[in-house]
Amino acid sequence: MDLIEIEQETGVCRLTADEIAMLLNAINESSQALEDWEYSTRMGFERAAVDKLRQSLKDMLTSIDTTSS
Numbered sequence: 697m698d699l700i701e702i703e704q705e706t707g708v709c710r711l712t713a714d715e716i717a718m719l720l721n722a723i724n725e726s727s728q729a730l731e732d733w734e735y736s737t738r739m740g741f742e743r744a745a746v747d748k749l750r751q752s753l754k755d756m757l758t759s760i761d762t763t764s765s
Contacts, residue, residue, distance in 0.1 A: 697709050697710065697711055697712075698710040713757060713760045713761065716756055716757045717757060719753055720750060720753050720754060720757065723746060723753070724750070726738075726739060726746075727743070727747075727750075
């Protein structure tokens with residue numbers, strides 16, 4: 697991961713396909729391991745917000761995979 701820029705509430709970084717896959721794996725594991733009632737307490741975010749991030753990461757990974765072929 698290369699840190700490109702940091703602002704007050706955002707950051708810009710460059711991730712490899714492997715790093716995106718690692719994040720997806722971690723999100724998937726937490727999603728499977730935690731029940732709905734405990735998810736937001738343990739993760740600090742609602743499941744829907746994490747699912748949205750997961751989908752964005754999946755889309756990015758798919759885009760990387762198709763452009764490098």
